[in-house]
Amino acid sequence: MKLKVTVLSVFTFVGVSAQNIQNNPGSNHGNKFEQLGTILPTPNIYRTASGSPGQGYWQNRADYNISAYLDEDKRNLKGSETITYYNNSTDDLDYIWLQLDENEASSVNKADYPTSSVLPKALNDQKLKISELPEKDNGYGVHLEKVTDAAGTPLKYTVNKTMMRIDLPKALKKGEQFIFKVDWNYNITNRIKMGGRGGYENFPEDGNDLYTMTQWYPRMCVYSDFHGWQNHQFTGRGEFALAFGNFKVSMNVPSDHVVGGTGECKNYEQVLSSDQLSRYKKAQSSTEPVEIVTLEEAKKAEKSKSKQRKTWVFEANNVRDFAWTSSRKFIWDGMGVVIPENNNKVMAMSFYGKEAYGLYRKFSTRAVAHTIKTYSEFTIPYPYPVAQSVEAANGMEYPMICFNFGRTEKDGTYSEGIKNGMIGVVIHEVGHNFFPMIINSDERQWTWMDEGLNTFTEYLTEERWDNKFPSKRGPAWTIVDYMKLPKDQLEPIMSNSENIVQFGPNAYSKPATGLNILRETIMGRELFDKAYKTYAKRWAFKHPEPADFFRTMEDASGEDLDWFWRGWFYGTDPVDIAIDKVTIATPDLDAVPADKEVKYKVDKALVNEFQDVSKIRNKEDKNITFYVDKDKEAQDFYYRYDRAEEKVDNAKEYSLTNDNNMPLDKKDKEKFKNIQGYQIDFVNKGxxxxxxxxxxxxEDGTKLYDRSSAQIWRLNELKASKTYYFDKKLKSIQLDPMRETADIDTSNNFWSADGSSAETSKFQVFKQKHDAVRGGASGKLNPMQVAGKK
Structure with missing residues (x-):
């Protein structure tokens, strides 16, 4: 359906300025290499200057016991949970905060972070509806049935959009725990139509639903030393800040559904057929995926649609969240994986409908296994017993389970783009087990600490999967188009998740690219990898902040990287280094050095010309005596010379001949006959x-390579020069030949002897007669010599 658009009048002004963090903006130096001390938070007993948790570090914990009932006919989820909250902080807590993320689907209880909207040129009938003012309740969001303490006494609570505050009967002190209960239900959204991370997808061809149950229960907010309560509203973009704890979850679903969830299922014997249970046990020791629920069984279940019920029971320890999936459409395969670093035995598993069979049966579980093994090598050993991938037409991550896309055509074929996209998203979402599920950053505030670090490690893992894998995020050259954008379309990486315009490049690609540049170009792989592992080890199962990452990378590597964090993470400037000019100089090997006669006078007494106030006051102070006045042995010729007691003719002129150089001999001329000097001038345009x-x-076809660290710009951030001497002629110079630095304009990175102009000059070459004078002897007469004293 097309809409006719009439533009009445538009007055628009957009002004966005990048964060100005320069300390010396009027100068060509003293900005780029200034330390971050004034920007980073002050170290304390909780977070040290080295980037590690301090001796006073603490974090609170929440344990959950949850029962859930999935009503497939009504598409409703009913739940009851008991939460045990442990206060390990130094503070007394009068209230606690919980997240009601499902309220983001509500038309009346959502976070209300609107964005501008304009009339479209075309609109489908599903999107076109009469504007309701005020907007009516669409029936979605959390319906709280009961909130009580452990004894069943009602608790006072307030719902503020996607957050709920519970007022405690008495202050919760350090070391104490509070047990409370919440009963709730909500109508499950169609996530294909409404968007979002959780909900159902309906398959009209067979009439079945596939459920991804995420952010489905009221969850504790994080209370931390650096933020207090992280109760920023959930807008659908900025993801989650969550406390670690233990989960026991039972899910009552139709009996022909297959359920996957965070942690380990504790009652497979009750919910699986004997054949399925036998296949599961076989898969545990198999080195290739085994179908636990087969394609034929899934197709049969699609048609049966049982009205009986089963309860699946899962347990997970030391996790920050719990998600699950349920459908009768699932094929389920798995295989055992051993993590070499800790000898942990993991079940790698995949759940998928027949629509994805051609891709997921072949690649998904293998990619899961490859991911946890590779991430373990670069970060910490994977500690959990399970890692799962679910095909659900989208991508999202949770502890031990993630949802991905990747379906074939109806005939089972697929494009290479779909294949690589599917493998990439499985690696990415499984990789999130490490960032942020274990190295548990605050996604609501800093998306890059979650998505950026994970995208970088995903890139390393894709490279290990296939050397030909077409990674789109990580290589420096892939970020160039984003870096070229006008400044008013950019913001620093160090921006809050909700305020980023170019979200994908800013939060995923740019930090991933920056880390790859650090690894390959600035630090080198060995230094970087050790520092990166140190960060992962220090902050596993803890809550790191940006400063903890920045400081650890420097502390563990011995590299001063403040200039890099300042430019790449806090700024929006691009890289554009250009070859400005090349000067070629040839040697004059026949030059005859002229003896240089130097005229000079004997030095005057080296006393200050101006008697400053300190000297005057010290001399007038009768309590001060001067060492040289007391100790006659410390009084020499110059003691008297400074007091005009020794007379020297300072007006008389003397001469000194400098004859330290001599012409080159025949052997030296032969040695240097092909030498040419090249001065290359660079300009920092970006x-x-x-x-x-x-x-x-x-000219003979050979090549040489040279690298100068970024510190070459420290005394002049705008210009730099490098001089080289070669014994054969240069044909060309290529700046950044491997496109390692994300330079946005490579047209100014090349110089050719044939096609480029160059200044030419000569330089004289002499042979040095003897070593330079050392130890203070200059060859000139000093006042002591003129006076004939010693």
């Missing part, structure tokens, strides 16, 4: 400093 990486190609 603003972001980076190493200077050069490829030299000579």
């Amino acid at each position: 603003g972001l400093v980076m190493p200077i990486i050069l490829e030299f190609t000579f």
Whole structure:
């Protein structure tokens, strides 16, 4: 359906300025390499200057016991939970905060973070509806039935959009725990139509639903040393901040459904057929995926649609969240994986409908296994017993379970793009087990600490999967188009999740690219990998902040990287380093050095010309005596010279001949006959400093490479020069030949001896007669010599 659009009048002004963090903006130095001390939070007993948790570090904990009932006919979820909350903080808590994320689907209780909207050129009938003012309740969101303490006494609570505050009967002190209960229900959304991370997808061809149950229960907010309560509203973008704890969850579903969830199922014997249970046990020791629920069984279940019920029981320890999936459509396969670093035995598993069989049966579980093994190598050993991938037409992550896309055509074929996209999203979402499920950053505030670090490690894992894998995030050259954008379309990586315009490039690609540049170009793989592992080890099962990452990377590597964090994470300047000019100089090997006669006068007494106030007051102070006045042995010729007691003619002129150089001999001329000097002038046009990486190609076809660290810009952030001497002629110079620095304009990165102009000059070369004078002897007469004293 098309809409006719009439534009009445538009007055628009958009002004966005990048964060100005320069300390010396009027200068060409002293900005890019300034330390971050004034920007990072002050170290304390909770978080140290080294980037590690301090001796006073603490974090609170929440344990959950949950019962859930999935009503497939009404598409409703009913739940009852008991939460045990442990206060390990130093503070008394008068109230606690819980997240009601499902309220984001409500038309009346959502976070209300609107964005601008304009009339479209076309609109489908599902989107076109009369504007309801005020908006009516659409029936979605959490319906709280009961909130009580452990004894059943009602608790006072307040719902503020997607957050719920519970007022405690008495202050919860350090070391105490509070047990309370919540009963609730909500109507499950169609996530394909309404969007979001959780809900159901309906398959009209067979009339079945596939449920992804995420953010489905009232969850404790994080209370931390750096933020207090993290109770920022859930808008649908900024993800989650959650406390660790233990979960016991029972899910009552139709009896022909297959359920996957966070943690381990404790009653497979009751919910699986004997054949399925036998296959599951076989899969535990198999080195290739075994179908636990087969394609034929899934197709049969699609038609049967049982009205009987089963309860699946799962347990998970030391996790920050719990998610699950349920459908009668699922094929389920798995295999055992051993993590070498800790000898942990893991069940890698996948759940998928027949629509994804051609891809998921072949690749999904293998990709799960590859991911947890590779991430374990680069971060910490995978500690959990299970890792699962679910095909659900989207991508989202939770502890031990994630939802991904990747379906074939009806004939079972697929494009290479779909295949690579599916493998990439499985790696990415399984990788989230490490960032942020274990290294538990605050996603609501800093998306890059979750998505950026994970996307970088995903890139390393994709590279290990297939050397030809077409990774789109990580290689430096892939971020160039984003870095080229006008400044009013950019914001620093260090921006709150809700305020980012170019969300994907900013929160995923740019931090991932930056870490890859650190690893490959600035620090080197060995230093980077050790520091990265140190960060993962220090903050596993804890709540890190950006400063903890920045400080750890420097502390564990011995590299001063403040200039990099300042430019890449706090700024929006791009990299654009250009070859500005090349000067070629040839040697004059026949030069005859002229003896240089130097005229000079004997030095005057080296006393201050101006008697400052300190000297005057010290001299007038009768309580002060001066060492040289007391100790006659400390009085020499210059003691008297400074007091005009020794007379020297300071007006008389003397001469000194400098003859330290001599012409080259025949052997030296032969040695240097092909030498040419090249001065290469660079200009920093983009603003972001980076190493200077050069490829030299000579007329004989040979090549040489040179790297200068970014510190070459420290005394002049706008210009830099490098001089080289070669014994063969240069044909060309290529700046950043491997496109390692994300330079946005490579047209100014090349110089050719054939096609480029260069200044030419000569330089004289002499042979040095003897070593330079050392130890203070200058060859000139000093006042002591003129006076004939010793």
